[in-house]
Amino acid sequence: MADNLHWQLFAVFAPLSLLSVGGGQSVIPGIEAEVVGIHGWITQQQFVEFFAISRAAPGPGSLLSTLIGWKVDGLSGAVIATLSFFLPSSLIAYAASLAWSRHHDSAWHAAIERGLAPIATGLILSGAFTVLRSSSGSASVWIIAALAALTFSLLPRLNPLPVLLAAGLAQVAVRLLL
C-alpha cells in the first residue's frame, strides 16, 4: 500500500516538475487538480492552508510538495514528494548551467551575461510586485514593504532577519490597534 502511494506521489509530482516552466507557482493549479480533485488526498480547504503555510514559511514556496507528501504518507511521503518535484527540474538546470559555464571566458558569453542583467532586474522587480499584489491588499502591507525596501536600500549589508521580524511584529501591532 505504501509503495503504491509513493509511486502515485512520484507520478503526480515528477511530470509537474518538468512542466513548471517559469517557476513553481506556474503548476500550483496543476497540483491542486491532482491532489484535491483526482486523488482526493486533501480537501480544498487544506490545500489553501498548505499553500499559505508554504508561502510564509522559510524556503521556496514549492515546499508545498513537502507538505502534501507529509499529509499523504508521513516522513517518507514528504521525502518522495519533494524529491519528485525538485529532482527532474534540477537535473535540467544542472545540464544548462554546465553548458553555460563551459564557455565563460569567451567574449560572447560576457556579452550575454551583461545583456541579460537588465532583464533579470526587471524580472526581480516584477516578482516582488506580483507577490505584493496577490497579498491581502491591506494598506499596512504596502507600507511595511515600502519601509523595508527603504531600509534595505540604505543599509545594503544589514542582516535581513531582524528587519523581517520587525516587519512581522509591525503587522501584528497594526491589526491589534486598528
Add this chain to the structure above:
Amino acid sequence: MNETDAGTAEPAQPPPTAGEPVSLVQIMLLFARIGITSFGGGLSAWMYREVVDRRRWLAEDAFLSGLTLGQILPGANVVNLSVYIGQRLRGGLGSVVAVTSLLLPPMIAVVVLGAVLQHFGDLPWLHDLLEGIAAGAIGLTFSVGLRAARHATSRNRWAPALVLGVFALVGLLRWPMIPVVLAVAPIGVAIAWKKR
C-alpha cells in the same frame, strides 16, 4: 568580469573569482542559513546579498544570468539558481550541496509549522506575523532589484529602458514571462555586444 564592477558604490572590491576557492562546507553553511531564515520568500534577494554583495563569490553579471536561466527553465527559480551557483563554485557536488542545504532545513520547518497550525487551528496573530514578514521580504526583493538596476544603468544608458520594459510587461501587464524574456533578451545582448 573585469571592469564590470567599476560602477558599484563600494570601493576596492577584489575580483569575485580570485583568491581561495569556496569550500563545500562554506556553500553548505550559507545555503542552509538562507533556507532556514528566508521567511516570507524572496530567496533570490537573500542569495544576491550574500553571494554577490557580501561574499563576492560570483560577479553580478554571472549571478543575474544564472537567475534568468533559472527563471526560464522548469523548476522553482531559487532551486535552479542554487544549482547554478553551486555548479559555478564547485561543480556537480557544489550543486548537490547547495540544493540539499537550501531545502532540508525549511522542509522540516514547513512540516512543523503545518503540524502546529493543524493542532491549534487558525491563529490570527500568527497569520498577521507571517503576512508582515512576507511584506518585509517583498521590500528586500525590491531593494535588490533597485540596486541591480542602478548597477546596470551605470554601465549602459539603455539599461533603464530594458528594466522598465520588462517590469511593465511582466509585472504590470502580467504578460507571460517566457515570451517577453525571449523577445527582449536578444535586444539586451545586442546592445551589450556593441558596447563591448
